[in-house]
Amino acid sequence: MSHPLSAVSQMLERNQALFEGKHLLVCGALEDEYPRDLAGIVRDLTVFTTDYSYFRGQEEALGERIVFGHELGGAPRFDALLLLMPKAKAEAQFLLAMMTPLLLAGADIFLAGDNRGGINGADKLMSPYGGKPVKRDSARRCSLYHGELSQSVPSFRLDDWxxxxxxxxxxxxxxxxxxxxxxxxxxxxxxxxxxxxxxxxxxxxxxxxxxxxxxxxxxxxxxxxxxxxxxxxxxxxxxxxxxxxxxxxxxxxxxxxxxxxxxxxxxxxxxxxxxxxxxxxxxxxxxxxxxxxxxxxxxxxxxxxxxxxxxxxxxxxxxxxxxxxxxxxxxxxxxxxxxxxx
Known part of the structure; x- marks a missing residue:
């Protein structure tokens, strides 16, 4: 039985042409089945979650495309990142620091979230990685920002965090x-x-x-x-x-x-x-x-x-x-x- 999409996911659904054909990495405050829809339009998909409950609920549908853990490593291989803003700003900074080394130069970076959850700080979050992001959509107290990875990023070291x-x-x-x-x-x-x-x-x-x-x-x-x-x-x-x-x-x-x-x-x-x-x-x-x-x-x-x-x-x-x-x-x-x- 499918469940209704969150307001953030409904906003993303209206803008999903931005993700078509991408090698997409999704992480952050995942709360519904929208990544299953993305799997049908992107070239390939990896969903990284720190939430074991969410992982258990989506593992059957997403299989190897969903990863549960405290760290995701590997060589740069994605040309787009979608970060669903977590409640804690420090956690958003942590996830961006972890994920940006996995992105190819010039990759799209999308930040989406509830306006009460820190999405309005997208400019500051993005500043270590590229120029000022563009607001692509805003509705029902949610916003979607779009930037580009235009700066070199250091390797991620878990111990630093x-x-x-x-x-x-x-x-x-x-x-x-x-x-x-x-x-x-x-x-x-x-x-x-x-x-x-x-x-x-x-x-x-x-x-x-x-x-x-x-x-x-x-x-x-x-x-x-x-x-x-x-x-x-x-x-x-x-x-x-x-x-x-x-x-x-x-x-x-x-x-x-x-x-x-x-x-x-x-x-x-x-x-x-x-x-x-x-x-x-x-x-x-x-x-x-x-x-x-x-x-x-x-x-x-x-x-x-x-x-x-x-x-x-x-x-x-x-x-x-x-x-x-x-x-x-x-x-x-x-x-x-x-x-x-x-």
């Missing part, structure tokens, strides 16, 4: 490494701090769901020697950040891409999370609600789920329906820490 900082949580000090746009990329949020402060010593196996830069799983691994930690996220940039955070602290853990519970091996004694509820410019609760409701099936025996959530989110009824016992461990005006026993 990691931020690094130290955080102190009680007696535990952690080095955090993160790529642009990843949760906790520049500092540890207050909710995660409250969550980590509320947890007792842990043993057995632990799942850090929606791991971001890997702070929760890494702190718990450091505090609890012998704890087997698995970190999962749908974001490839988060997964690579978590690998780097573990390595920077001399820790070991399993890091996996998973769309909620899609790719998890077995069950766990503990699930701990600061679950995400934002995706792009919209607020999404469905994935987190699925995560909470299905958690008991992924816990051993008397396993426990511990999460922190914004106080306004109505997660308590979901937890009470799914678990035998749920309590609020700690709370303030902004956050609540829930602990639920299977």
């Amino acid at each position: 990691f931020s690094q900082y130290q955080c102190q949580l009680g007696d535990t000090q952690l080095t955090v490494r993160a790529l642009p746009g990843v949760f906790s990329a520049s500092e540890l949020d207050l909710g995660s701090q409250m969550l980590l402060a509320s947890l007792p010593p842990l043993t057995g196996t632990l799942l850090d769901f929606g791991c971001g830069a890997g702070v929760i799983g890494s702190v718990l691994a450091k505090r609890n020697p012998g704890l087997e930690v698995t970190l999962v996220d749908i974001n490839a940039l988060a997964l690579e950040s978590s690998r780097q955070t573990l390595a920077a602290n001399g820790l070991t853990g399993t890091v996996l891409a998973s769309d909620v519970y899609s790719d998890l091996p077995g069950c766990f004694d503990q699930i701990v999370s600061n679950p995400p509820f934002h995706a792009g410019l919209k607020t999404h609760y469905a994935a987190t609600e699925t995560f909470l409701a299905e958690a008991p099936r992924h816990l051993n025996g008397r396993g426990a789920l511990t999460i922190v959530a914004n106080a306004f989110l109505r997660y308590q009824p979901i937890l009470e329906a799914a678990f035998k016992q749920t309590e609020i461990r700690t709370m303030d005006s902004k956050f609540r820490v829930y602990r639920s026993l299977r």
Whole structure:
């Protein structure tokens, strides 16, 4: 069953003569099936996504034309790039720096996105790569800019894009490494701090769901020697950040891409999370609600789920329906820490 196209994709559909016959590379905030339409009009297509959920949804239709990961390498081979603007400006800069070395000289660069998501900064984003881009279309609060690769670009070095900082949580000090746009990329949020402060010593196996830069799983691994930690996220940039955070602290853990519970091996004694509820410019609760409701099936025996959530989110009824016992461990005006026993 096909789904309606986003406003951005409808705008691109009106302008798809710009892409005909191209060796096209598409990346950024992919959210619908429009790349399938592009596959029918371009000479060849590569869709690069950092979103495992999107990859799983499109893999059957696009096959080898869709690539999931934190980095795309290779020799220059594309004569057009379409960047769908991500929410974070730093992530857009990161993707352009990664993709432009894969473009042939004089290649077309198209930037498309919602006007609330940074597309109006297209001139500055494009300045390292060519002249001022032309606005090709603007409708329904979306814009399409068209520029050309007219400057030489340096090779992409992933390591140049990691931020690094130290955080102190009680007696535990952690080095955090993160790529642009990843949760906790520049500092540890207050909710995660409250969550980590509320947890007792842990043993057995632990799942850090929606791991971001890997702070929760890494702190718990450091505090609890012998704890087997698995970190999962749908974001490839988060997964690579978590690998780097573990390595920077001399820790070991399993890091996996998973769309909620899609790719998890077995069950766990503990699930701990600061679950995400934002995706792009919209607020999404469905994935987190699925995560909470299905958690008991992924816990051993008397396993426990511990999460922190914004106080306004109505997660308590979901937890009470799914678990035998749920309590609020700690709370303030902004956050609540829930602990639920299977």
